[in-house]
Amino acid sequence: EAGVAQSPRYKIIEKRQSVAFWCNPISGHATLYWYQQILGQGPKLLIQFQNNGVVDDSQLPKDRFSAERLKGVDSTLKIQPAKLEDSAVYLCASSLELAGVADTQYFGPGTRLTVL
Amino acid sequence: AQSVTQLGSHVSVSEGALVLLRCNYSSSVPPYLFWYVQYPNQGLQLLLKYTTGATLVKGINGFEAEFKKSETSFHLTKPSAHMSDAAEYFCAVTLPRGYGNNRLAFGKGNQVVVIP
Numbered sequence: 001e002a003g004v005a006q007s008p009r010y011k012i013i014e015k016r017q018s019v020a021f022w023c024n025p026i027s028g029h030a031t032l033y034w035y036q037q038i039l040g041q042g043p044k045l046l047i048q049f050q051n052n053g054v055v056d057d058s059q060l061p062k063d064r065f066s067a068e069r070l071k072g073v074d075s076t077l078k079i080q081p082a083k084l085e086d087s088a089v090y091l092c093a094s095s096l097e098l099a100g101v102a103d104t105q106y107f108g109p110g111t112r113l114t115v116l
Numbered sequence: 117a118q119s120v121t122q123l124g125s126h127v128s129v130s131e132g133a134l135v136l137l138r139c140n141y142s143s144s145v146p147p148y149l150f151w152y153v154q155y156p157n158q159g160l161q162l163l164l165k166y167t168t169g170a171t172l173v174k175g176i177n178g179f180e181a182e183f184k185k186s187e188t189s190f191h192l193t194k195p196s197a198h199m200s201d202a203a204e205y206f207c208a209v210t211l212p213r214g215y216g217n218n219r220l221a222f223g224k225g226n227q228v229v230v231i232p
Contacts, residue, residue, distance in 0.1 A: 004159065040125070042206050042222030043160070056219060091159060102148045102167040102210070105220065107159030 002026065004108035006092050012114045018080040021111045025074070025094030031055075032069055033105060034077050035091040043091055049075065079113075087115045117216075118143045120190075120207045122223035129201075130231045135179075135194040137226045139207035142188065145215045149190040150208040151181055154225075160206065166190065167212075177201070202230045 005024040013019050025032050031050050035043035046065065048056040051072035060067070064083070069075040079086055089110040095103040119142045129135050141147055148167045152160040164175025171183040177200075181192045190207060207223040 040224065042208070042224050044222070045219050048219075056217065058217075059219075093159075102165060102212075104162045104165070105160075107152075107161070109157065109159050 004092055004094055004106055006090075006108040006111055008111055009109065010112050010114075012116065013082055014116050015084055016081040018078065019082055019113060020076050020078045021090050021092075021113075023075045023077070023092030023108060025092070026106055028096070029094035029106070030072070030097050031095045031103070032075050033093040033095075034067055034075070035093065037089040037091055037110070039088070046077070082113075082115045084115050087113055089113070117219075118147055118209045118211055118221050120149075120209045120221060120223040122207050122226055124226060125224065126227045126229065128229045128231055129197045131199060132196050135192070135197045135201060135228065137192040137205050137207075137228070139181075139190045139192065139223060140188050141190060141207075141209045143209060143211065145211060146185065147209045147211055149181075149183060150210075150220070151175065151179070151190075151192050152206045152208060152222075154204045154206065156203075163192070163205075197230050199230050199232065202228055204228070 034046045037043045046060045047067045049069040052069045067077045091110045092108045093105040095105045121140045150165045151163040154160045164173045166183045174180045179194045204225045206225045210220045
């Protein structure tokens with residue numbers, strides 16, 4: 001079974017530029033998550049989708065971050081414009097269903113973003 | 117909101133010695149608890165989880181953890197460390213369905229170094 005796919009793996013941009021990350025979850029997984037992991041910290045949830053609807057985006061900085069999950073499958077996360085403090089690893093995860101909050105989340109390898 | 121505390125960002129252990137990683141949680145109700153492992157340049161992988169039932173939970177790669185409500189703890193152990201255990205370990209907590217937000221909250225992680 002293929003895992004969670006993410007691209008690109010690495011991205012370097014200058015502040016005020018825009019950037020987009022892509023995630024393809026495990027086939028059949030209804031729930032998709034985007035996390036931000038700053039160096040030295042644990043992952044922090046940015047947004048959670050069930051199918052193509054948003055379940056939780058309370059920690060997403062909506063003035064600069066946006067995310068969508070078209071057709072309930074793959075997803076994109078965009079930052080526009082980027083700030084220095086956005087330098088982090090962006091992790092995508094998926095799980096089978098929202099009904100079980102104890103469901104295992106399967107993580108992709110992440111995209112390492114450096115903002116100069 | 118629920119949270120976990122992991123003390124000691126770096127943990128050194130000799131090969132063959134006991135691995136002990138401490139995790140204490142804060143929650144208004146009995147939570148669901150998880151341990152994830154992250155190998156270099158890879159996504160997080162579930163080691164084990166506690167939801168309900170038996171408080172001693174066994175996971176992959178010989179790891180286990182015990183939920184102790186009286187101590188608000190969920191410490192991770194492995195009797196004998198192997199070189200392949202070198203990685204970063206994260207404790208995480210969420211609440212059962214119906215008890216507030218079901219966001220998975222991660223600790224800051226422990227970087228484990230195994231000394232030959």
